[in-house]
Amino acid sequence: MDARCIHAAVSGINASDNPAPGVGVAKSLRAVHDYDWKIAGFAYDAMEPGIYLDDVFDHSYMVPYPSAGHESLLDRLYYIHDQFKLDIILPTLDAELPFYMQSESELREHGIETFLPTREQYRLRAKDKLAELAEKTGLELPPQIIVSSYDELSKAAAELGYPVMIKGSIYKAYRAYSLDEAMNNFAKIIAQWGYPVIVQKVITGEEMNVIGAGDGEGGVLGLVAIKKMSVTELGKIWTGVTINHPGMIRAAREFVENTKWRGGFELECMVDGDKVWLIEINPRFPAWVYFATGVGVNLPAQVVKQALGLPVEKRQEYETGKLYIRYTEEKIVDMTVFQNMVTAGES
């Protein structure tokens, strides 16, 4: 690695109405001027907007979906490495993480770093395992029951009391006010995501989020707490504000210290006064990651520096009351880039 130029690859560069974290991660890296950056975008579709943001990404490559198989993806990465000379890959999508976690050692042998949670850390934050994590870290989880049948669902919902949340262990959550609704939602989830399903008591309070990164040794590379002020119809943040809720910040720190979390994460919480309920832990940066960068806590850069053994300044302070405004922008580009992505698989 050139001491002054870092070659990074970032996935999740879809910046549509359901944006992925990749563009925000890449913008965060560009915001660091101590180093030069060459940033490659990894795309699954030639229409992913990040491909066309030539002020953010120097180059983009199509990569196969994880379902294409371990060897297929590794072959593609080694080709890209030959061309781009990767120092580090920053995967930002849930579905990719198992592959990159599994391939960490092999990629490192080829000179490519990642900075991801261990398998055990990843396992512990799974929705159906959160109770175990909550117990270890002192975080509180809303009462919940894991179910794998309609009969178990019926008993669980009756025990917890309506309304309940019916949640897939991987994705999706629905609120149910009756057994009929619960069963319909259960059917939808198992059809798409399978078992098990989590039945959780609905908790009142305000939804708040914390973004952070762990250094892999129990230390916090940075934390920022926010409240979403408005969301889109898909539930994605549109505006937000930075806050400082001591209970949530403490919960995030305890999570990192107890798990020795490695890499980026997001805590989703419900807060009622001083009471903080843990709802979900995402094992990667959220799509609003640039919000933290904008208030001075550049978590993607912190992760890269930590991974590459570069000096890290653990920035903890940020100003509350800073607004995040997401907006729609437009770009007119030549067809050439699209043609190249479709025919050659790279821009």
Place this chain on the structure above:
Amino acid sequence: MYERLAQLAINDEGFIFDPLTGQSFTVNQTGIALLGGMKRGEDELQLAARLQQTFDIEEAEARADVRDFIEHLRSLKLV
């Protein structure tokens, strides 16, 4: 007495931001005056006297208005 108020950012135009929750509120000039008094530790009687001085109202009405204002703040978990 009203420790929670110390956490709030209140500007001269009556815009209130709560950095604990991210919530924001607005109050009129009367509200600004009452909040200022509460932050200085004034009790309900003192706050009511403040209203009486500013608006030509009876003590009972002033005290009722102060109580109402404080209950409103309490419902918003600001006191």
